[in-house]
Amino acid sequence: MISFKLNGKSVSTEAAADTPLLWVIREQFGLKGSKFGCGLGLCGACSMQLNGESIRTCVMPVSAVEGQSITTIEGLGTEENLHILQQAWIAHNVPQCGYCQSGQLMSASALLMKNKAPSEADIDNAMSGNICRCGTYPRIKAAILDAAN
Numbered sequence: 001m002i003s004f005k006l007n008g009k010s011v012s013t014e015a016a017a018d019t020p021l022l023w024v025i026r027e028q029f030g031l032k033g034s035k036f037g038c039g040l041g042l043c044g045a046c047s048m049q050l051n052g053e054s055i056r057t058c059v060m061p062v063s064a065v066e067g068q069s070i071t072t073i074e075g076l077g078t079e080e081n082l083h084i085l086q087q088a089w090i091a092h093n094v095p096q097c098g099y100c101q102s103g104q105l106m107s108a109s110a111l112l113m114k115n116k117a118p119s120e121a122d123i124d125n126a127m128s129g130n131i132c133r134c135g136t137y138p139r140i141k142a143a144i145l146d147a148a149n
Protein backbone atom coordinates (compact mmCIF):
# COMPACT_ATOMS: atom_id res chain seq x y z
CA MET A 1 0.00 0.00 0.00
CA ILE A 2 1.23 3.48 -0.90
CA SER A 3 -0.01 6.42 1.18
CA PHE A 4 0.22 10.12 0.42
CA LYS A 5 -1.67 13.38 0.73
CA LEU A 6 -3.93 14.33 -2.16
CA ASN A 7 -5.25 17.88 -2.12
CA GLY A 8 -4.74 17.96 1.64
CA LYS A 9 -6.42 14.62 2.44
CA SER A 10 -4.64 11.40 3.43
CA VAL A 11 -5.20 8.71 0.80
CA SER A 12 -3.76 5.33 -0.07
CA THR A 13 -3.65 3.05 -3.08
CA GLU A 14 -3.06 -0.62 -3.78
CA ALA A 15 -1.85 0.18 -7.30
CA ALA A 16 1.37 -1.49 -8.47
CA ALA A 17 4.39 0.56 -7.44
CA ASP A 18 5.34 1.40 -11.03
CA THR A 19 1.87 2.65 -12.04
CA PRO A 20 2.18 6.24 -13.29
CA LEU A 21 0.78 8.66 -10.72
CA LEU A 22 -1.42 10.21 -13.42
CA TRP A 23 -3.43 6.98 -13.82
CA VAL A 24 -3.89 6.50 -10.09
CA ILE A 25 -5.18 10.06 -9.72
CA ARG A 26 -7.48 9.82 -12.75
CA GLU A 27 -8.75 6.25 -12.42
CA GLN A 28 -8.71 5.43 -8.70
CA PHE A 29 -9.45 8.88 -7.32
CA GLY A 30 -11.56 10.08 -10.26
CA LEU A 31 -9.82 13.43 -10.60
CA LYS A 32 -9.82 13.91 -14.37
CA GLY A 33 -8.57 17.49 -14.61
CA SER A 34 -4.98 16.35 -15.20
CA LYS A 35 -4.58 15.20 -18.81
CA PHE A 36 -2.59 12.62 -20.73
CA GLY A 37 -0.72 14.13 -23.64
CA CYS A 38 2.60 12.60 -24.63
CA GLY A 39 3.18 10.06 -21.86
CA LEU A 40 6.88 10.83 -22.10
CA GLY A 41 7.32 13.73 -19.70
CA LEU A 42 7.61 16.22 -22.56
CA CYS A 43 4.37 18.19 -22.88
CA GLY A 44 3.24 19.06 -19.35
CA ALA A 45 -0.46 18.22 -19.80
CA CYS A 46 -0.22 15.87 -16.80
CA SER A 47 1.41 18.42 -14.45
CA MET A 48 0.57 18.28 -10.77
CA GLN A 49 2.49 19.59 -7.76
CA LEU A 50 4.65 17.42 -5.54
CA ASN A 51 5.32 19.35 -2.35
CA GLY A 52 4.70 22.54 -4.34
CA GLU A 53 6.93 21.68 -7.32
CA SER A 54 5.45 21.12 -10.76
CA ILE A 55 6.01 17.51 -11.84
CA ARG A 56 5.18 15.33 -14.85
CA THR A 57 2.96 12.60 -13.48
CA CYS A 58 2.81 10.45 -16.62
CA VAL A 59 6.39 9.37 -15.93
CA MET A 60 6.32 9.39 -12.12
CA PRO A 61 5.69 6.00 -10.49
CA VAL A 62 3.12 6.24 -7.72
CA SER A 63 5.63 4.68 -5.32
CA ALA A 64 7.69 7.89 -5.56
CA VAL A 65 5.01 9.89 -3.75
CA GLU A 66 4.84 7.74 -0.60
CA GLY A 67 4.49 10.15 2.33
CA GLN A 68 4.52 13.19 0.02
CA SER A 69 1.93 15.83 -0.77
CA ILE A 70 0.27 15.96 -4.20
CA THR A 71 -1.88 18.83 -5.42
CA THR A 72 -3.99 18.60 -8.58
CA ILE A 73 -6.01 21.22 -10.42
CA GLU A 74 -9.00 20.10 -8.33
CA GLY A 75 -7.11 21.25 -5.22
CA LEU A 76 -6.08 24.64 -6.61
CA GLY A 77 -9.40 26.45 -6.20
CA THR A 78 -13.11 25.82 -6.13
CA GLU A 79 -15.91 27.22 -8.28
CA GLU A 80 -16.95 29.39 -5.34
CA ASN A 81 -13.39 30.36 -4.46
CA LEU A 82 -11.20 30.42 -7.55
CA HIS A 83 -7.43 30.64 -7.23
CA ILE A 84 -6.09 34.05 -8.24
CA LEU A 85 -4.53 32.45 -11.34
CA GLN A 86 -7.85 30.87 -12.32
CA GLN A 87 -9.44 34.32 -12.03
CA ALA A 88 -6.69 35.77 -14.23
CA TRP A 89 -7.09 32.89 -16.72
CA ILE A 90 -10.77 33.83 -17.08
CA ALA A 91 -10.08 37.57 -17.27
CA HIS A 92 -7.54 37.02 -20.07
CA ASN A 93 -9.58 34.35 -21.89
CA VAL A 94 -6.48 32.16 -21.83
CA PRO A 95 -7.74 28.73 -22.98
CA GLN A 96 -8.49 27.86 -26.57
CA CYS A 97 -9.06 24.09 -26.70
CA GLY A 98 -8.21 23.91 -22.98
CA TYR A 99 -6.53 20.51 -22.96
CA CYS A 100 -3.17 21.69 -21.58
CA GLN A 101 -4.52 24.35 -19.27
CA SER A 102 -4.73 22.44 -15.99
CA GLY A 103 -1.05 21.61 -16.41
CA GLN A 104 -0.30 25.23 -17.28
CA LEU A 105 -2.06 26.38 -14.12
CA MET A 106 -0.23 23.90 -11.90
CA SER A 107 3.14 25.07 -13.21
CA ALA A 108 2.12 28.73 -12.94
CA SER A 109 0.93 28.35 -9.35
CA ALA A 110 4.14 26.50 -8.43
CA LEU A 111 6.05 29.47 -9.86
CA LEU A 112 4.07 32.05 -7.87
CA MET A 113 4.55 30.11 -4.63
CA LYS A 114 8.31 30.46 -5.07
CA ASN A 115 8.43 33.84 -6.78
CA LYS A 116 5.66 36.34 -6.06
CA ALA A 117 6.91 38.86 -8.64
CA PRO A 118 8.28 36.88 -11.59
CA SER A 119 9.85 38.65 -14.56
CA GLU A 120 8.86 37.68 -18.09
CA ALA A 121 12.08 35.65 -18.26
CA ASP A 122 11.21 33.88 -14.99
CA ILE A 123 7.81 32.99 -16.47
CA ASP A 124 9.35 31.75 -19.72
CA ASN A 125 11.75 29.61 -17.74
CA ALA A 126 9.16 28.17 -15.37
CA MET A 127 6.58 27.49 -18.10
CA SER A 128 8.92 26.11 -20.76
CA GLY A 129 7.94 22.51 -20.02
CA ASN A 130 4.25 23.13 -20.66
CA ILE A 131 3.38 22.96 -24.34
CA CYS A 132 0.24 24.51 -25.87
CA ARG A 133 -0.68 23.48 -29.41
CA CYS A 134 -3.10 26.43 -29.63
CA GLY A 135 -0.29 28.88 -28.88
CA THR A 136 -1.90 30.56 -25.89
CA TYR A 137 1.51 31.51 -24.50
CA PRO A 138 1.06 35.32 -24.71
CA ARG A 139 -2.21 35.13 -22.77
CA ILE A 140 -0.71 32.71 -20.23
CA LYS A 141 2.14 35.15 -19.62
CA ALA A 142 -0.22 38.14 -19.33
CA ALA A 143 -2.42 36.24 -16.87
CA ILE A 144 0.51 35.25 -14.69
CA LEU A 145 1.83 38.82 -14.65
CA ASP A 146 -1.65 40.08 -13.78
CA ALA A 147 -2.08 37.56 -10.95
CA ALA A 148 1.34 38.42 -9.58
CA ASN A 149 0.49 42.12 -9.26
Ligand code: FES
Pocket residue numbers: 035036037038039040041042043044045046047056057058059
Ligand atom coordinates in the same frame (compact mmCIF):
# COMPACT_ATOMS: atom_id res chain seq x y z
FE1 FES B 1 2.97 13.88 -19.13
FE2 FES B 1 3.03 14.88 -21.63
S1 FES B 1 1.48 13.64 -20.68
S2 FES B 1 4.37 15.30 -19.97
